[in-house]
Amino acid sequence: MEPKQPVLSPFSGYQKFIIAMLALLQFTVILDFMVLSPLGDILMKSLDIIPARFGLVVSSYAFSAGISGILAAGFADKFDRKKLLLFFYAGFIIGTLCCATANSYTMLLIARIVTGLFGGVIGSVSMAIMTDLFEVHQRGRVMGFIQMSFAASQVLGIPIGLYIANAWGWHAAFTMIVIAGVCIFLLAFFRMKPVDKHLAIQSDKHPFLHLWHTLSNKRYQTGFTATAFLSIGGFMLMPFGSAFLINNVNITQEQLPIVFMATGIASIVIMPLIGKLSDKIDKYNLFVFGSTVAIIMVLIYTNITPIPLWQVILINMIMFMGIMSRMIPATTLTTSVPQMKDRGAFMSINSSLQQMAGGFAAICAGLIVTQPTKHSPLQHYNTLGYVVSLVIVICAFLVFRVYKMVKGEQEYAIPVQG
Structure with missing residues (x-):
């Protein structure tokens, strides 16, 4: 059993600001990626894109994000994390403007590549900041709040984005993200303090030597593999979610935001x-528990036929409950794998492999x-459900290895000084 820890101790005022700022920042990054799914049907029709090519649009972001994360990994622990965050977030805003x-x-394909080159690194830098500033037994709560940006993108971002897209065209949805991003950038620039304690304990002088030492660490490789499989399922189902609901389940564009x-x-x-x-x-x-719920609901979801709107909503709600019950504990475990001096590099590589695995999954889904035709039902969507379920089972074995490894480490029992 894990030792008792003061997990419910209150956060400081500055810690609350960091949580809110990271959540807002992640909100825009996640929304930029997720809005492609609900806009998928509009984009496929307006730009005459077939499913295979739309899968490439989705995967292009993931692959470029993965490549940039690998290239940035050697430098991730060589600079103040605040400066890295602002640099990549500025590039992300420019990339999203290109999409608009x-x-x-x-x-659009080129714009998604540019956005991915910068946006793909932001998540890893954010996780490194969170790990530096919060003790290990606080991180579950912090992850819970930051992951709320995923839900907020659905509650606020996607419905508003769809409304704007229906009213002024799909370009306007990306313009909305750019405006929000500029405001959040200014907030982080003026109020966030430097995050640079890791600079005092660096041992690898050359960035690429640091990258190699992180990649070749057997302990880290276990975490990398588990995270890569964790992302595959979502990337398979997400790109064609709106097209499936509209063309197979007969949900209208007006009902989709609901x-x-x-x-x-x-x-x-x-x-x-x-x-908590x-x-x-x-x-x-x-x-x-989350994996079991996710498998059951994914199999149900990918096999549904036209049903009432309330049933579609209920199935989606339970399915995402299962998905989130997997993501939060798995991500929290993974943040405990690297040492402080390697956290930036580890998070960058981890995020890159996650993105590239997701890009591969999106391409497979498109195939x-x-x-x-543009208005006919999608075929073989249920096959994705079977593939995703198998991936979830494999991922459970990989996460178990991370769990046993982390639980046996002294870092997992002793609070990390942030």
Whole structure:
């Protein structure tokens, strides 16, 4: 059993600001990626994109994010994390602006690559900041709040984005993200303090030597593998979610925001509870529970036919509860794998492998799913459900290895000084 820790001790005022700022920042990054799914049907019709090419649009972001994360990993622990965060976030805003001005499939594809080059590193830098500033037995709660940005993107971002897209075109949805991003950038620039304690304990002088030492660490490789498999399922189902609901389940474009909003509201309620549970009970048991729920609901979701709207909403709510019950404890465990001097590099590589695994999954999904015409039902979407379920089972074995390794380390029992 894990030793008792003062997990419910209150956060300081500055810690609350950091949590809110990281959550807002993640909100825009997640929304930028997730909005492609609800806009998928509009984009596929307006730009004449077939499923395989749309899968490439989604995966292009993931692959470019993965490549940039690997390249940045050697430098991730060589600079103040605040400066790194602001640099990559500025690039992300510029990339999203390119998406807002794209008027063809090729331009959109290039814009997604640019956005991924910068956006893919932001998550890893944010996780390194969180790990530096919060003790290990606080991180479940912190992850619960930061992961609320995922739900907020559904409750606020996606419905508003869809409304704006329906009213002024899909370009306007990306413009909305750019405006929000500029405001958050200014907030972080003026109020966030430097995060540079890791600079005092660096041992590798050359960035690429640091990258190699991190990549070749057997302990770290276990965490990398588990995280890569953790992302595959979502990347397989997400790209064609709106097209499936519209063309197979007969949900209208006007009803689509309601589905995302209701699912997001449920997630906002559930995720802080999961975060607290992750700090109080066995993390792997919580992960297994979430995986079981996710498998059941994914199989149901990918096989549904036209049903009432309330049933679609209910299925989505329970499915995302299972997904979040996996993500939070698994991510919390992974943050305990690296030592402080390697956290930036580890998080960058970890995020890169996650993105590239997701990009591979999106390409596979685009090859599995077919659509004879623009308005015909998607075919073979249920096959994705079977593949995702198998991946979840494999991931459970990999996360168990991380759990046993982390639990046996002294760092897991002794609070990290942040």
